[in-house]
Amino acid sequence: MIDWKKAENIACDFLKKKGYRILERNYRTRYGEIDIIARDGKEIVFVEVKSGTGRVDPLERIDRRKVRSIERSARIFMIQNDVEGPIRVDFIRVTPGRVDHLEGIWLGW
Numbered sequence: 001m002i003d004w005k006k007a008e009n010i011a012c013d014f015l016k017k018k019g020y021r022i023l024e025r026n027y028r029t030r031y032g033e034i035d036i037i038a039r040d041g042k043e044i045v046f047v048e049v050k051s052g053t054g055r056v057d058p059l060e061r062i063d064r065r066k067v068r069s070i071e072r073s074a075r076i077f078m079i080q081n082d083v084e085g086p087i088r089v090d091f092i093r094v095t096p097g098r099v100d101h102l103e104g105i106w107l108g109w
Contacts, residue, residue, distance in 0.1 A: 002051040002052070002094055002095070002096065003051075004049070004051060005062065006051075007049050007050075007094040008025065008026075008035055008036065008049050010094050010097065010099060011035070011036060011047065011049045011094060012025065012036060014092065014099045014101065015036065015038055015047070015068040015092075015101075018040075018091035018101075019040070020038040020039065020040050020042045020045065020101070021038060022037075022038050023035060023037045023039055023044070024036075024037040025037075027065045027073065027077055028073075028094050029072070029073040029076045029077075031069050032043045032066075032069030032070070032072070032073055032074040033073070034046050034047055034048070034070055034073050034074065034077070035047055035049040035051050036049065036092075037077060039044075042085050042086060043075075043079070043085065043086045043087060043088055044074075044083060044085060044086070044087045044088075045069055045087070045088055045089070046073075046074045046077075046087065046088070046090070047089075047091070047092055047105075048066065048070060048083055048089070048090075048091050048092070049091075049092045049094060050091065050092070050093055050094070051093070051094040051095065060076070064069075067089070067105075070089055074087060074089070086102070088104045088105075089104075089105050090103045090104065090105060091100060091105055
């Protein structure tokens with residue numbers, strides 16, 4: 001079993017190898033948490049990490065409410081840090097021996 005902390009570490013290492021720069025981890029607002037905030041070129045990327053080994057795909061645990069929470073928290077991050085530019089939301093699925101990166105699930109607002 002991969003716990004959430006290990007999954008996030010694996011996801012960060014994966015993103016760094018792809019050339020992303022990690023800006024923040026476990027960013028919390030009153031609306032929820034964003035696991036990883038990174039920069040990919042000019043884009044700010046808000047990343048949700050899911051892990052698991054069960055019968056249910058970890059990504060199935062992401063619902064409309066979670067996406068809305070990420071969106072609201074992302075807006076707060078952009079305002080608090082006076083950051084502008086294109087943004088996107090990515091999901092990373094971490095399972096034993098495999099990392100899947102789904103880019104651009106949600107593109108800006």
